[in-house]
Amino acid sequence: MTLVFSGHSFRYELEAVCKLFFPVVSFSFATDGEAIPDPNGDIIFLTRSISGERAELSIRSRVSGSELKKSASVPLDDPDYEHSCELGLCRLLFECLREQTKITPGWGMLTGVRPVKLISRLRASGLSDSEIAELMDKRYFVSAEKVCLACATAANQEKVILNMPPKSVSLYVSIPFCPSRCSYCSFVSQTVRSFYKLIPDYLDRLCDELRFTAQTVRSLGLTLDTVYFGGGTPTSLEADQLLRIMNVINDSFDLSALREYTVEAGRPDTVTPEKLRVIHKNGGDRVSVNPQTMSDSVLEAIGRKHTVAQFLDAYLLAKSEGFKAVNVDLIAGLPKDSFGGFCDSLDRVIGLNPENITVHALSIKRAADLMHTGGEDLGGSQVSEMIAYSERVLSDCGYSPYYLYRQKNQLGNQENVGWEKGGNVGIYNVNMMEEIQTVLAVGAGASTKTVASENNIKRFYNPKYPLEYLKRFDETVIPRKKEAEAALAAILEGRA
């Protein structure tokens, strides 16, 4: 598809709108007067010209043989002239493509990762949810269902934010190892088998970094709000290895104000009673056990080396251990899955009554990787139906959304949503996703994020891979920790 621009430089925004309708199409670009690479193919002319006191915006779109024209205008003395022109052209393009493709993206033209941030700002400005719905439709074509979802999410988050201790931070512990690699995964985790030898050294350095971080928290008078072990699969470690890390945390940090302590036990094939006991006895109060689907044939198709029966065993073990909350992840859009199959997975998971259920829409990048390795059956409209079903059924069953984010190129232009029941909001997820609190992160692939305000966030990256982390610990990890500490001190002293 070719996009031809004239009289403006809104290429990035207009291409983003096109991608909502044509996520896997590659685009060529031309400016007016240049040779058009494929003049007989799909082509869209996007023009701004001046006529008297107004800018005339026009779109001429030819897609799959259907032709459509739309136009609008903006006064030259508009106080936000460039932005009004950009938004005007995006809206015209969206309307054209919606008509021509018969696709209605639920999030309309909103392409940001964190739509709830925008909704929260509007709520804080005093707008009612119905006023927000009207504005989001008028401005961005967001559906009433998605606005309702985002408003409910924002309302749930407000309680978490209100109860956040002053001068508080969260701690993220990265365990970038997995028992084997799932075929849809784009994460940089290493399989335990091939990197087994690295683990003792990795734990040594990780504990050093934890002690350093605890010293920062103490010296700056900060309060630790949440702890989150993520990966990879933290329960890839043995029980004694988990115990060692948790002991260092217990010995080095003041956990008296902690509101949540999560350990991801993502892969059911790594869960044992001993590991769960160690986690629970040493402060962990929330675990995540993730089947992704309740179909053995889909599990096989995505290369997740466990069965539904193993998930059920692991889940019941976690419940019987007495954690305050257990989260279960599902993915919509997996290869070999179907609408009926996804609904069945969700219904069965709801039947288990976990405190948290997180529903992800598969990203196209991952889907594309799967396609290269023989995956199939991927379709955006089907994923949209799955997500709509999940939102309807989870609400009906007493769950409410507490965090929501979008990734680039998700199938059906959908989103990932964390749902909770009984007031069990996953606090770390809210803090991290809405970027409302500093996260001190340790381990390979982890990034510390210091938050001074919404528009003043700094990131300090650790080396991505365990081997690199070990080799560059002294020259990279500790210096970056010191930089993050200085940034935090500046925030606390009002200098940031």
Ligand code: SF4
């Ligand atoms: S368990 Fe999770 S992090 Fe590990 S390979 Fe599978 S999807 Fe990736």
